[in-house]
Amino acid sequence: MALERLGSSLHEALKKIFKAAVVDEAAIKELIRDVQRALLQADVNVKLVLEISKRIEDRAIKEKVPPGISRREHIIKVLYEELTRFLGEKPVPLKVEPGKRKVVMLVGIQGSGKTTVAAKLARYYQKRGLKTALICADTYRPGAFEQLQQLANRIGVPVYGDPKSKQPVKIALEGLERFKNYDLVIIDTAGRHKEEQELIKEMKALEDKIKPDEVILVIDGTIGQQAMVQAKAFSEATSIGSIIVTKLDGSARGGGALSAVAAIGAPIKFIGTGEKIDDIEPFVPSRFVGRLLGMGDLETLLEKVKEAEVKVPEKKAKAILSGKFTLTDMYEQFEAMRKMGPFQKILKMLPGMSYNVPDEMLEVAENKLEKWRVIIQSMTPEERENPKIINSSRIRRIARGSGTSEKDVKELLKQYVLMRRMLKALRRKRRLPFFGKGLPMDVG
Numbered sequence: 413m414a415l416e417r418l419g420s421s422l423h424e425a426l427k428k429i430f431k432a433a434v435v436d437e438a439a440i441k442e443l444i445r446d447v448q449r450a451l452l453q454a455d456v457n458v459k460l461v462l463e464i465s466k467r468i469e470d471r472a473i474k475e476k477v478p479p480g481i482s483r484r485e486h487i488i489k490v491l492y493e494e495l496t497r498f499l500g501e502k503p504v505p506l507k508v509e510p511g512k513r514k515v516v517m518l519v520g521i522q523g524s525g526k527t528t529v530a531a532k533l534a535r536y537y538q539k540r541g542l543k544t545a546l547i548c549a550d551t552y553r554p555g556a557f558e559q560l561q562q563l564a565n566r567i568g569v570p571v572y573g574d575p576k577s578k579q580p581v582k583i584a585l586e587g588l589e590r591f592k593n594y595d596l597v598i599i600d601t602a603g604r605h606k607e608e609q610e611l612i613k614e615m616k617a618l619e620d621k622i623k624p625d626e627v628i629l630v631i632d633g634t635i636g637q638q639a640m641v642q643a644k645a646f647s648e649a650t651s652i653g654s655i656i657v658t659k660l661d662g663s664a665r666g667g668g669a670l671s672a673v674a675a676i677g678a679p680i681k682f683i684g685t686g687e688k689i690d691d692i693e694p695f696v697p698s699r700f701v702g703r704l705l706g707m708g709d710l711e712t713l714l715e716k717v718k719e720a721e722v723k724v725p726e727k728k729a730k731a732i733l734s735g736k737f738t739l740t741d742m743y744e745q746f747e748a749m750r751k752m753g754p755f756q757k758i759l760k761m762l763p764g765m766s767y768n769v770p771d772e773m774l775e776v777a778e779n780k781l782e783k784w785r786v787i788i789q790s791m792t793p794e795e796r797e798n799p800k801i802i803n804s805s806r807i808r809r810i811a812r813g814s815g816t817s818e819k820d821v822k823e824l825l826k827q828y829v830l831m832r833r834m835l836k837a838l839r840r841k842r843r844l845p846f847f848g849k850g851l852p853m854d855v856g
Contacts, residue, residue: 418667419704421450426488426705435483440472443487454667455636460498468494492701499670499697504654504679506626506694508537508596515588515597517622519615519650520630521642522603525658527556529630529684530600531563532692533656536682538569542595547587548573549580549618550602552611560600567689580614581621588622599624612649619650626653628681633660636668643673657695658684737832739796743788783816784824790814799828 425446432439444465451461471490477483508514516533518526527550534544546564548571550556557573564571572587584599591597601618602611619627629652631639639657646652655678660666673680680695788796790813795802802810802825811818 418454444469456667456671464498495701496697503696506681510595515624517599517624517627524630524632526630527560527600530598534569535567535689537596544569544596545591545594546571547599549584549599551578551580552602584622629655631657633657633666633669639669639673654679654681656682739788739799787814787824
């Protein structure tokens with residue numbers, strides 16, 4: 413059971429309130445029982461569950477309903493506010509400024525995903541126009557430097573390390589010397605357990621010598637309530653500034669990890685939401701709870717759209733609106749959609765859509781888009797620029813080359829014609845909402 417199950421359970425509990433003929437004390441108590449069940453199934457600590465449910469019940473029953481909203485809406489507001497409060501209320505961003513170097517040191521137990529997080533953080537800030545660099549100070553795990561190097565090469569970020577050396581402090585200091593003019597330098601350290609005293613001492617020595625601006629504890633979301641034990645042990649050994657919780661995409665215990673960490677007062681700054689290098693996002697409790705309850709998260713969605721946008725020059729935009737929309741242009745839009753992530757994640761950010769679209773439908777749509785991309789890749793440049801020349805023999809060749817059927821190729825061409833017509837129709841409205849930056853655009 414993933415965190416989605418927690419969200420789905422909470423969403424179902426709210427639907428009962430909406431459908432109830434009368435929202436009385438009995439209906440509120442039933443909602444509380446459903447919320448308790450959902451949180452306990454997500455591995456949230458029993459004591460915390462009782463505290464949260466008591467606060468929700470007290471407020472839902474005793475608070476005067478503000479003017480302008482119904483009792484139903486008030487109960488949803490209370491549930492939203494209390495869950496947000498429990499996870500930390502206000503987000504605590506990791507501030508990185510251009511021209512002012514920030515050094516971050518990652519710590520955590522082995523297997524928590526520190527190395528991947530290091531690359532994800534570097535990528536996150538790189539996409540925001542900042543110069544980022546990585547240092548591998550893990551001298552214990554075989555292949556640690558090679559793994560970080562591979563990830564760094566994929567995102568075009570420099571990395572420093574010495575796989576032959578057994579002196580992590582020396583490596584870190586040499587790396588910092590090399591990356592003097594960078595905005596963010598991330599140091600990946602060896603994984604350690606709270607019982608490994610020698611490694612804990614080494615971690616302290618690293619902090620004393622390097623003097624990082626921030627020490628970030630990386631915690632595996634699948635360990636559930638054990639997260640509290642780990643967080644306490646590390647915070648006693650070093651000055652933990654914040655926490656990143658990883659692997660929240662498919663764990664029944666994710667709720668336990670989040671709640672356990674939140675309970676000790678450590679700010680969670682990022683959460684890992686998948687295996688891809690871009691699957692990391694700042695932890696904003698209100699947005700996170702909004703998504704869990706099916707209220708959506710339009711801010712994060714807009715950020716993803718901005719990151720994925722295809723920048724279309726004005727001249728090309730005018731040509732597209734006049735009907736010169738090619739399969740190459742269509743392919744670029746598919747690529748932009750892929751950058752935003754899986755449909756399921758995108759839909760979770762739309763209010764009311766989170767739990768209303770069957771998974772099977774999403775899979776069909778996802779598969780269809782992927783199929784269309786491969787079909788366009790199998791075409792010649794001439795066919796992509798001038799689809800009118802694609803006759804039945806060309807369709808057969810394209811189908812064979814893409815490993816699809818002729819029906820699939822015809823379906824893509826039909827979809828292309830529909831999109832072309834739609835874009836021509838938009839010209840009359842002088843708007844272009846589908847393309848990149850600076851738009852909607854006056855196309856003259």
